[in-house]
Structure formats: structure tokens, C-alpha cells
Amino acid sequence: MPHLCQFHFHIRSILKNPSHIEIDTLRQSFINHQQQSVDCVIDYFNNSYGQCQIYSLPFIGTHLDFISNRFPLFDTNSTFSMVTKLLLFDDIQPFESDFFERVSQALPQLRTLGVLNGLEQQEKIKTTTNNLEFANLTTLILFAIHLDYAKQLFCRTHLPCLVEFAIDNDILLKIITQDQKQAKDNCSRVETLGTWEPLYRSVDVLQNFSPPYSYVKLSDEDKVKKN
Template identity: 35%
Template sequence: YFSLTCDNETCVYDEVIGPNLQRMSNLEKLALYLAIDYDETFIDGNYLMKNIISHMPHLNEFIFNIRSIISINNLTYLPSNDDIQRSFIRFGNHKIISCVDYFPNQEIGQCHIYSYPYTLIYYENITNNFPHGLFNCVKMIELFDERPFEHEFFIRIAQAFPFLEDLTITNMEAQQQKSDDNNRHFSIIEYPYLATLHLLRIHDDYAEQFLLNTKTCLPNNIHLMMDYDVLQRVTQNLTRDATRINYSKVEKLSLHHKVDLSRYL
């Protein structure tokens, strides 16, 4: 049995990790948890079959969770999620989940593949293309996209991760579906186990998403991390009635403030 976990993105898979795996010809069980910064192609079923499985004739159990990131600058063909799913045909009855995203602003693509059921306690870089599922083991997630996260997306997140404790959101795009303080159109979302909420690189709409009591019911004793200016705008200097209830549940507040260094020069 061999297990390899690399939390940070690695760019030495072909030079270091791959060749060492291919030497383990007697391996019977393998677990890989990797984020790979690649040049031109996603890691898919064909790649795993050719470069890993074919070198391990005794392998009878393969658990994996792999995120590969590529530059899309000079690519003429961008694989779809259906393309990635078809690459796992030779994996038989094993359930494999895939999710493909492209981020034009950053000029990168991301492909996340994993064997189901999901076994990690964290799930990173979740986008609007997040596949349905139930992830009881996951305690920590990160949300990122260049498209806005709407209220319905957060409903899906709350349902998929019922024991979520730590949530980070990175999204600078404004929501398209708005509501005012008195609008009851949206169902109120609950995160009963949420303890830490990171709202540092966000549009103001996502601060409203979690601080307005018409959208979200936060648990007590939460640790909130966010930008000072965003907090001031969204809570109207802590005078906005619709944010009072959720803000009162914040036990610890970590504020980040952008400093204008030019005035000190």
C-alpha cells in the first residue's frame, strides 16, 4: 500500500512523482491526492491508465483525487467534462467524478477528477460547475469562480456539505439575482456547524449573502474574516438592521484593511 498527498500545486510530476510511481510494480493499493500544475493537457483516465495503472499489474484498488491546472493561452481545443468522463470507460464499474472549468481572466483551465466516495476532509476550488453529491466527511471548502455565485448555488453547497466548519469564498463578480432587506423571495440557508468564514477577496454581494438574515442564518460563535471596507459598506457602519442578527453571532472578527502606502512616501 502506498499513499501520496501533496496539498500544494506541484510542477514536478513528470520528473519526480511519475517515474517513482512506475517503479512500484508490486503495489496492490494506491492512493493519490494531488494538485498538478501542467502545461498542455489535463490528467484524465487515459493518462492514469497509460502512466500509472499499466505499470502496476497487481494493483486492485486505486483511490485518487487529482486536480490538474493548465494554461489555455495557446490551446486550440479545450476538452469538455464529457471528454474527461469518456476517458474513464476502461475503469469499468468504478464511479469516477470529474469537473472541468476554464477561467479566461487567469488564462487557465482546471480539471478535478476523483474516485467516489470522496474521502478527504477538504474540497478546494469549487465552482458553479460543482457536481451534485453528498460529502459528509468534508469540513473545509474553498469556493472560487469568475462567474457569480447566486443564492441557489449556496443552497446546493449547504446541502452537499452538511458538516461544513470552514468556508472560504473568492469571487469578485456581482450576483445577478438581487434582493433587498425585506425581500423574502430567497429561502434562508443554514450552516449549523460553520465556525470560520473567510470573505477576503469578494464582491460586496457575498458579504450580504452571509450577513443578511433574509438570506443566511449563521450559527453562534463564528469567526469572521473580511475586508474592513466591505464590512463598513455592507453593514452601513454597523447600523443596518438586516445585518444585526448575523453580525451579533460573530465571536471573533479579523479585519483586513487596504493601506494606501502612497501617502507615506
């Protein structure tokens, strides 16, 4: 490709039982061979997997998958401000309340947010005020999570554009029994409410909480797409 002047890329590799590599060593290998700006992130998880993400700068991608607390999402250059789809995963640290506040500020274009984290938050919010907002979020996916994330993102966060909501069955029923005003408001505009397993025995309860006919049981194909 002799006429190629610029090449934008974002490469994500997943490795099982990876050996630990110093991030500066990896960065230096690109500095020696690349004329354009490149950065990279290495992350290791407790599930014996690790991942390496290498991307050109400026970052023009719109999707980030399996982002942990250790990913430099909040740098001073607003590198990832154009991201519209974000999947959060961490099996080492919980996502604390201030983490989501920073996400809402750093990613103003965010449309889809998914969370995978079964760890309980350690820094509980003492107030019941709803001062967090994702102004453009249309899809929220909360599977394989601790109840804390549903409380924060659905019961204490303003989601004015939410139209699709997918959540673990038991956690959804716990939210409904708590009868949270903000949760009801967020659900009032939802067009599709999906659960991991069927909740047909609780359809009457669901209809009192969400708009009529919004509930669907996700198919296996849908589950794969949302993960």
C-alpha cells in the same frame, strides 16, 4: 503494491492557457483503464487558467477548492456531502442567492466557507427575511468579493456556530454602517475578526459591532493560508 485493494484519490491540476478538452473524452480514458468508479471535472476561467479535478467514487475527501458554478456540487447522489471546507471562486458568473441555499442543503457538515467573486449578483433577494442557515459553519472568509455576498452570507444568513470571520476592510465598514440585526447576532460569537488591511482607526467602531479583543489584522502568512 500487490496487496492494495482500493485506492481513494482526489487530484486537482491547475494549467495556464489550457487547451479545451471534451469532458466525455477524459472520462472515457478512465473507464478503459480503471476498475473502480472515477469521475472528473474540467473548468475554465477568464483569468487564462483552467483546472481539472479527478476523483475516485465514493468521494471521501473533506476539502474542495476553487469551485465554480459549473462544478457538479449538487448531484442527486450527494457525492460531496462529507465536505467540511469549501472555497468558491468564479470570474465568469456570480454566485446567486439560490446557489448558497443549495450549498447549505448539499453540504450539511460544512465548517469553513471562503468566497472569491467580484461579480455582482443578478438575481437580488427582494425579501429581508433570514431563511438561510449554515448550522455548523465556524469560519467564513470573504476576500475579493462584491458587497452582495457579504450582505447575503453575513447579514441575511443565520450562523450560530461562527467563531472566525475574515473580510475585506471596506465591505466590513459598509456592513457596520448598515447596522443589520442579523450581522450583529452573527458577530456576537466571533472570537477572531480579521481584515486584509489594518483598521486601527476604526477600532472603536469595531468594538461596538464585535466582541472586545476579537479584531486582528491578518499577517501575510495568514493571508496565504486563507487562500
